[in-house]
Amino acid sequence: MINKILSDIALMSAIGSVLALIMVIAQRWLSNYGEVKVNINGKRELTVKGGNSLLNTLSDQQIFIPSACGGRGSCGACKCKVESGGGPLLPTERPLLSKEEISGNIRLACQVKVKSDIAIEIPESIFNIRRFNSVVEEIIDYTYDIKGITFKLTDGQSIDFKAGQYVQLESQPYEKIKNKVVRAYSISSKPEYKDRIQLIIRQVPDGICSTWVHKHLKVGDKVNFTGPYGDFYLRDTDADILFVAGGSGKAPIKAILEHLKEVGTTRKMTYFFGARSLRDLYLTEDMQALEKVFDQFEYVPVLSHPVAEEHWEGKTGFVMPYFKDAIRDPKHTEAYLCGSPGMISAVTKALKEYGLDEDKIYYDSFG
Amino acid sequence: MAWMKTKSITTVLGDIMKKTPSEKKIQAKMQPGIITYGGFLGTDKRSYLQIIADDEKSLEALGKTAEELADRLEYFQQVSFDSFEAQAVVDDKWEVETEVVRGYLPCPFMHQGMYRKSYTTVKNLQSQKSFTFSSLNIHLIRVHHFFEGRNSHFRLDPAEIVKELF
Numbered sequence: 001m002i003n004k005i006l007s008d009i010a011l012m013s014a015i016g017s018v019l020a021l022i023m024v025i026a027q028r029w030l031s032n033y034g035e036v037k038v039n040i041n042g043k044r045e046l047t048v049k050g051g052n053s054l055l056n057t058l059s060d061q062q063i064f065i066p067s068a069c070g071g072r073g074s075c076g077a078c079k080c081k082v083e084s085g086g087g088p089l090l091p092t093e094r095p096l097l098s099k100e101e102i103s104g105n106i107r108l109a110c111q112v113k114v115k116s117d118i119a120i121e122i123p124e125s126i127f128n129i130r131r132f133n134s135v136v137e138e139i140i141d142y143t144y145d146i147k148g149i150t151f152k153l154t155d156g157q158s159i160d161f162k163a164g165q166y167v168q169l170e171s172q173p174y175e176k177i178k179n180k181v182v183r184a185y186s187i188s189s190k191p192e193y194k195d196r197i198q199l200i201i202r203q204v205p206d207g208i209c210s211t212w213v214h215k216h217l218k219v220g221d222k223v224n225f226t227g228p229y230g231d232f233y234l235r236d237t238d239a240d241i242l243f244v245a246g247g248s249g250k251a252p253i254k255a256i257l258e259h260l261k262e263v264g265t266t267r268k269m270t271y272f273f274g275a276r277s278l279r280d281l282y283l284t285e286d287m288q289a290l291e292k293v294f295d296q297f298e299y300v301p302v303l304s305h306p307v308a309e310e311h312w313e314g315k316t317g318f319v320m321p322y323f324k325d326a327i328r329d330p331k332h333t334e335a336y337l338c339g340s341p342g343m344i345s346a347v348t349k350a351l352k353e354y355g356l357d358e359d360k361i362y363y364d365s366f367g
Numbered sequence: 368m369a370w371m372k373t374k375s376i377t378t379v380l381g382d383i384m385k386k387t388p389s390e391k392k393i394q395a396k397m398q399p400g401i402i403t404y405g406g407f408l409g410t411d412k413r414s415y416l417q418i419i420a421d422d423e424k425s426l427e428a429l430g431k432t433a434e435e436l437a438d439r440l441e442y443f444q445q446v447s448f449d450s451f452e453a454q455a456v457v458d459d460k461w462e463v464e465t466e467v468v469r470g471y472l473p474c475p476f477m478h479q480g481m482y483r484k485s486y487t488t489v490k491n492l493q494s495q496k497s498f499t500f501s502s503l504n505i506h507l508i509r510v511h512h513f514f515e516g517r518n519s520h521f522r523l524d525p526a527e528i529v530k531e532l533f
Contacts, residue, residue, distance in 0.1 A: 069473060075481050177400035183470060204468045205486055205499075206403040206520045248469070304453055318453070340467035341483070342452035366469040366484075 039119040048114065054080070055109040064129040064226045065122065066168070067182070071110035078109040085118030129226055132157055132167075136221045137196060142282035145203040146248055147214060148188065150196055151223055158194040159227070161187060163234060163259035164252040164336070164364070167197065167227030171212040183209040186338070186364065187228065188251035190258035200251040232364040234259070235334060239360070242326060242335040243271040244319060244347050249338035250283060252364055256336065261293055268296040270326035272319040274343065275303055278310040298326070320350035330355030337363040389477075390416065396475040403520070407475055407507075411516030422514045425525045436528055437509030440500055443532070444487045452485075461532070462490040472503045476511050491531045498523060498532065 033050025038057065040046070048057050055071050055078050058064070069075035076096035086107050089097075093108045112118075134151035142148050153159060166186045173179060189198035204210040217223070234241075234256045243253045250273060257271070275281050280303075287299040302319045306312035315322055327333055335351050337344050344365045351361055386394070397415055399406035411418060426433060446457050447465040454464045464487070471481030482503040490497035504521055507513040515522040 069471075069481065072473065075471060075473075175400075176398075177404070179400070185469075202468060204470070204484060206405050207468075207470075207484075208400060208404050211404045318451070340452055340485075342448055342450075342465070342467065346451040366467050 033115045036114055037117045038114065039117070041121050041124070042119070050114050050116070052114055053110050054082075054086075054107075054112040054114055054118070054120070057114045058109065062130065063122075063126060064131065065109050065126060066229050067110060073108060073111050076108065079106050080109050081105050081121035082107045082112060083119040083121060085116050086112045087115065128160065129229065130157075130159070131224060131226045132159060134196075134223050134225065136217055136219050136223060139217065139219060142200065143280060146200060146282060148198055148200050149213065149217065150189070150198045151225070152196045154222075159197060160194070161191050161228035163187075163191050163255040164232040165228035165230045166252070166364075167199070167225045168229065169199065169209065170224045171209040172223075174212055174216045177208055177212070181208045184229070186248075186251035186255070188254045190255055190262055192259065192262045200248050200254070202248040230364065232336070232338070232362060234336065235362070237334065238267060240268040240328065240333040241270070242323065242333060242351070243269065244274070244335065244337045244339070244343070245271075246274040246339035246343050247280070249364070249366070252338050253336065254283065257287075257290055261290065266295055268328070269294065270298045270300060272322060272326075273299070273301045274319045274339070275301065276305050277303055277307050278312055300326075318346070320347060323350060323354055327354050327356070331357065333360065335361045337361065340366050386414070393476055396477070402472060402475055405520045407513075407519055408516035409519030409522055411518070413516065415513065415516070418514070418516050419512050422525055423512055426512075429526060429529050431525070431529055433508050433512040436525060437505050439528070439532055440487075440505050440508070443489045444485070444502070444505065447487050456492075457489075460492055462492055464488050472501070474503065474506060476507075476513075478506075478510070482506055489532060494531060496527070496531050498528065
């Protein structure tokens with residue numbers, strides 16, 4: 001009886017294997033789409049080998065559309081307009097697209113397969129995104145769970161970015177981690193450095209990339225990243241500025257301030273940094289040093305839960321009540337926020353109540 | 368055939384026949400290093416289906432449903448979000464706080480969508496026992512009745528949740 005069952009299983013497995021082999025062979029011959037043309041913004045035409053996803057096809061051509069999930073069709077970050085040749089909308093795309101996006105021919109680049117000539121529209125800024133090779137030059141422990149890592153570009157590469165933008169770092173396999181993962185981190189160094197960037201990276205609970213950075217990355221290691229991405233950057237006006245950040249949200253603000261130190265500014269600036277307790281504060285001396293550099297700059301750390309033994313004499317609680325003294329003309333003030341969605345939401349609400357225009361509140365939210 | 372001595376033939380055949388390709392994919396996505404550093408199964412040797420089945424039995428004995436537990440966790444999370452993630456006391460019995468970091472996690476059951484990396488900690492002020500869960504945990508419990516495997520980073524034991532958070 002047992003022998004009969006096992007022989008039946010063996011027979012079924014053999015049939016399955018043969019069918020799989022036939023499918024692989026068929027895929028090889030039938031899925032050969034040859035060369036196809038990708039027209040971008042009606043201005044540029046690429047000739048590529050068909051059969052790959054649009055996301056990977058563009059990536060092979062050094063055109064990097066942002067993607068948070070590595071092309072698994074689950075984040076919805078790689079949206080782009082497909083004017084023609086994208087084939088029908090797939091069930092895997094529909095949940096991540098709004099009705100307006102669907103009617104506007106927006107697709108997920110990771111799900112669209114390039115089988116024939118295709119015409120797409122992507123923002124011009126994407127052409128500035130490059131893949132960089134680097135080595136780790138310096139690692140600084142800022143707090144118990146935050147590190148600052150400087151990556152020196154190699155192979156004669158240089159990077160152009162706006163202070164406030166971010167890159168996508170590629171981790172390497174380690175321990176039980178078999179595959180690379182890609183994670184976004186804001187650049188914390190000034191854009192005047194063309195041959196290096198610094199990132200401020202917090203250890204995330206059970207995080208693949210942050211664990212790699214915190215436990216395995218060492219000076220001299222080779223690391224790749226793509227960028228720059230994002231539209232969080234300082235607007236070139238003469239308005240007063242409120243910076244508000246928490247945790248690793250200090251990174252883009254640090255980049256903006258270091259940039260302003262290079263180019264000079266007479267703008268009135270106040271920087272509120274929210275942290276839980278004293279051990280969560282970092283770069284305090286650097287920020288206080290900037291108070292001597294700029295004519296009108298104040299750094300205001302605010303602790304939500306200071307520990308009694310730390311004898312904190314600074315500001316406590318939420319950051320919002322302290323805005324009042326910093327805003328002299330709400331209609332001539334811009335705000336730049338970086339941190340958790342809760343912080344962004346609370347601060348935005350408070351700023352609007354103080355009279356700031358919503359379109360002058362710029363933010364980089366973690367959520 | 369020595370290997371057959373350690374497992375009954377029905378168990379072996381069950382292992383071979385039971386898992387669909389989709390279930391195998393889900394089990395693979397729960398391994399360490401695929402979605403999270405530690406994965407979703409911890410040191411548990413059971414399949415995720417068996418973990419779900421065992422936890423459903425526990426819930427039945429407790430007189431609660433997975434949806435009720437998910438609702439309860441979401442209640443604490445929402446109070447925390449309403450307090451802008453800062454520390455807040457809930458109903459004079461619990462202390463709640465949320466930490467949000469950059470990024471999102473996909474569901475290992477391959478549902479569409481991503482779940483914010485927000486980690487809410489609820490502490491029972493009387494027993495001082497605390498539990499940390501993510502937005503993904505709430506989804507996994509509500510939709511899949513999955514509380515994760517033993518010793519996984521975010522395993523939530525149904526009996527403990529009912530005892531400490533209700």
